Amino acid sequence: MTNEQEISRQPFPNSTKVYIDGEIHPIKVAMREIKLSDTKLSRGGVEENPPVTIYDTSGPYTDPNIEIDIRKGLPRLREQWIKDRNDVEELSEITSNYGKERLEDEKLNHLRFEYLHKPMRAKKGANVSQLHYAKKGIITPEMEYIAIRENQRIELIEQQTKAMQCQHAGHSFGANTPKTKITPEFVRSEIARGRAIIPNNINHPESEPMIVGRNFLVKINANIGNSAVTSSIEEEVEKAVWACRWGADTIMDLSTGKNIHETREWIIRNSPVPIGTVPIYQALEKVNGVAEDLTWEVFRDTLIEQAEQGVSYFTIHAGVLLRYIHLTANRVTGIVSRGGSIMAKWCLFHHKENFLYTHFEEICEIMKQYDVAFSLGDGLRPGSIADANDAAQFAELETLGELTKVAWKHDVQVFIEGPGHVPMHMIKENMDKQLEHCDEAPFYTLGPLTTDIAPGYDHITSAIGAAMIGWYGCAMLCYVTPKEHLGLPNKKDVKDGVITYKISAHAADLAKGHPGAQYRDNALSKARFEFRWEDQFNLSLDPDTAREFHDETLPADGAKVAHFCSMCGPKFCSMKISQEIRDVAEAEKGMQEKSEEFIEQGKEIYI
Ligand code: IRN
Numbered sequence: 001m002t003n004e005q006e007i008s009r010q011p012f013p014n015s016t017k018v019y020i021d022g023e024i025h026p027i028k029v030a031m032r033e034i035k036l037s038d039t040k041l042s043r044g045g046v047e048e049n050p051p052v053t054i055y056d057t058s059g060p061y062t063d064p065n066i067e068i069d070i071r072k073g074l075p076r077l078r079e080q081w082i083k084d085r086n087d088v089e090e091l092s093e094i095t096s097n098y099g100k101e102r103l104e105d106e107k108l109n110h111l112r113f114e115y116l117h118k119p120m121r122a123k124k125g126a127n128v129s130q131l132h133y134a135k136k137g138i139i140t141p142e143m144e145y146i147a148i149r150e151n152q153r154i155e156l157i158e159q160q161t162k163a164m165q166c167q168h169a170g171h172s173f174g175a176n177t178p179k180t181k182i183t184p185e186f187v188r189s190e191i192a193r194g195r196a197i198i199p200n201n202i203n204h205p206e207s208e209p210m211i212v213g214r215n216f217l218v219k220i221n222a223n224i225g226n227s228a229v230t231s232s233i234e235e236e237v238e239k240a241v242w243a244c245r246w247g248a249d250t251i252m253d254l255s256t257g258k259n260i261h262e263t264r265e266w267i268i269r270n271s272p273v274p275i276g277t278v279p280i281y282q283a284l285e286k287v288n289g290v291a292e293d294l295t296w297e298v299f300r301d302t303l304i305e306q307a308e309q310g311v312s313y314f315t316i317h318a319g320v321l322l323r324y325i326h327l328t329a330n331r332v333t334g335i336v337s338r339g340g341s342i343m344a345k346w347c348l349f350h351h352k353e354n355f356l357y358t359h360f361e362e363i364c365e366i367m368k369q370y371d372v373a374f375s376l377g378d379g380l381r382p383g384s385i386a387d388a389n390d391a392a393q394f395a396e397l398e399t400l401g402e403l404t405k406v407a408w409k410h411d412v413q414v415f416i417e418g419p420g421h422v423p424m425h426m427i428k429e430n431m432d433k434q435l436e437h438c439d440e441a442p443f444y445t446l447g448p449l450t451t452d453i454a455p456g457y458d459h460i461t462s463a464i465g466a467a468m469i470g471w472y473g474c475a476m477l478c479y480v481t482p483k484e485h486l487g488l489p490n491k492k493d494v495k496d497g498v499i500t501y502k503i504s505a506h507a508a509d510l511a512k513g514h515p516g517a518q519y520r521d522n523a524l525s526k527a528r529f530e531f532r533w534e535d536q537f538n539l540s541l542d543p544d545t546a547r548e549f550h551d552e553t554l555p556a557d558g559a560k561v562a563h564f565c566s567m568c569g570p571k572f573c574s575m576k577i578s579q580e581i582r583d584v585a586e587a588e589k590g591m592q593e594k595s596e597e598f599i600e601q602g603k604e605i606y607i
């Protein structure tokens with residue numbers, strides 16, 4: 001198995017991990033603090049720039065004070081919170097048949113995880129979902145953690161805004177930053193209303209709580225997972241850690257190849273973010289890839305197996321109804337969802353209603369025992385611009401709305417998956433219809449791609465749609481990598497996809513006026529204007545690439561304080577010229593003041 005050196009765990013440049021204490025619960029909320037250098041003032045002297053604290057998804061990997069042994073997994077941050085609620089029982093092993101068989105198989109010894117995860121389950125009759133607690137008026141440690149995390153230390157944001165106003169008198173960079181603080185009670189009320197969810201399986205106590213909802217920061221998901229063709233467990237664990245490092249808020253393990261159970265065990269035990277899966281993929285493996293051989297029983301066992309391992313949300317394609325399938329017949333690209341096509345095949349072969357739909361309440365009964373959330377799958381999403389917003393897609397969406405209410409009746413958390421491929425002018429209709437049919441349950445879309453003509457660049461075609469739908473209110477964006485439609489993403493593709501989607505999500509946060517979203521932009525702009533190159537690199541989403549690009553032409557240390565870069569050279573740098581204008585203006589202002597002073601003095605003398 002992977003040795004520790006191969007797992008990326010260097011801290012970010014000039015950054016330290018800080019932990020903010022809770023007020024209601026004894027919790028410590030992890031964030032990243034980026035230290036900045038001083039501004040040299042043209043009139044002499046320096047001005048201090050307060051550090052910038054940012055939302056941090058990288059987990060313990062970027063804290064050099066925490067020892068990590070990936071054979072044993074991450075520290076179990078939430079274990080005590082869960083046990084203190086007194087509503088769970090510990091099991092000695094995974095209860096589903098499949099799990100037991102695998103643990104007894106000696107051939108798999110080398111894949112065995114050193115720490116034996118003992119699953120927890122709700123005591124008989126109990127419901128351990130955050131929605132259930134929220135409805136009862138309970139503010140859990142998870143909710144408080146999220147409130148603190150989302151605020152990103154709002155007091156520092158205010159301090160920064162003030163500092164800027166003083167540096168650029170009369171020109172406030174921070175004027176648009178709303179200052180509404182997110183409270184733990186607000187988190188609770190959004191959960192209770194179903195407008196937000198906390199993917200938070202009690203069997204993934206290693207995960208740091210996060211929230212998906214449109215009144216919070218827009219989140220992004222990164223898909224990883226081996227396929228039958230390529231990639232190993234080691235690579236997948238490293239991809240998960242790597243994706244979190246660059247900002248993935250959740251990871252979906254879409255493995256379909258060998259050793260699905262073991263791969264997932266390693267990923268979950270080492271992941272600081274919640275993990276989602278599409279259980280029908282593993283169920284299909286269990287029936288040797290023959291869709292028509294799938295049964296409710298095989299599926300149910302898979303759900304229990306994965307819930308007991310710690311998966312926090314399941315994509316379930318329960319809206320692919322038998323009567324909708326013919327609506328895809330004249331599409332250019334038919335059914336492009338993997339799960340959707342599997343279920344459609346099953347329905348047509350047996351000429352029966354989708355068993356995920358007919359057994360939906362039984363699925364709810366399982367979900368509530370572990371707090372697994374539904375990610376209601378868009379099995380009939382459009383897979384091309386030509387098929388966007390068609391009858392099949394919207395028929396399914398209505399059914400997803402109906403199922404949302406069933407899940408809520410059971411106090412099971414739910415969010416809704418969306419497209420796909422949609423041109424820009426047709427995106428808003430998706431958001432509007434989703435809010436209407438699904439009663440404001442969070443929306444989670446795959447892009448959407450805004451054109452089909454750029455294979456190799458589909459992180460970009462889709463980031464455009466993702467930014468738009470995020471602005472309209474989509475709560476989570478499923479990344480698309482440059483390899484989309486072409487192959488399994490490698491490590492570089494994962495990073496490119498994550499950074500691209502961070503851009504979409506953040507652009508949406510700015511447009512929505514999320515409290516504090518503009519904070520980092522302001523600090524970076526100020527650093528840029530003042531030629532504090534190091535600060536500009538360190539504040540960026542990808543400091544390594546920013547530095548590398550700069551140094552490609554001006555590698556010398558002296559260039560890090562130079563008042564220009566190689567894009568325009570010293571004579572044509574607009575920022576430099578602009579600063580000179582300011583200096584002249586300041587000098588003139590000084591002269592004007594002096595002359596006014598002299599005139600005043602003169603008046604005294606001559607009158
Ligand atoms: C997200 C929104 N719509 C679809 N997705 C993601 O697509 C879903 O979360 C999962 O990661 C992936 C696979 O879905 P299909 O192809 O099985 O539907």
Ligand code: FE2
Binds near residue numbers: 485
């Ligand atoms: Fe596609």
